Amino acid sequence: MSQDSKLIACRVCGVIMVKLARDVCPKCFQEEEQLFQKVKNFLKANPGATLEEVAKHAACDMEHVEALIRSGRLERAGVKRVAHPCQLCQATIYDGVVCAECKKSLKEQVKMLKDISKPDQK
Ligand SMILES: [Zn+2]
Numbered sequence: 001m002s003q004d005s006k007l008i009a010c011r012v013c014g015v016i017m018v019k020l021a022r023d024v025c026p027k028c029f030q031e032e033e034q035l036f037q038k039v040k041n042f043l044k045a046n047p048g049a050t051l052e053e054v055a056k057h058a059a060c061d062m063e064h065v066e067a068l069i070r071s072g073r074l075e076r077a078g079v080k081r082v083a084h085p086c087q088l089c090q091a092t093i094y095d096g097v098v099c100a101e102c103k104k105s106l107k108e109q110v111k112m113l114k115d116i117s118k119p120d121q122k
């Protein structure tokens, strides 16, 4: 083992492994790939399907589908319209993780936090 090989926990199942190009172990990577293909094909055939429908079709938890959406891989594969809930207010959205309204208020909150945590006010 070279000095810079690093041990990490698999992002999905938590098994300890040497960090390679990915942060998931080969087993989980394969499962994720299969899920990704299933979800991608389903959404291409059923644009605008809801998270629930996708999860049902792929026989997996909705969280897994949400994770795929968040990773941006589906978008890169050309699948854009997945109906899923805004992370904050549960409104139905088709891209990103929060709706336009929440995005706006998040921006305002971040701005406020920045104002509060100015170094000269410590
Ligand atoms: Zn794993």
Ligand SMILES: [Zn+2]
Binding pocket: 086, 087, 088, 089, 090, 091, 098, 099, 100, 101, 102, 103
């Ligand atoms: Zn929202």
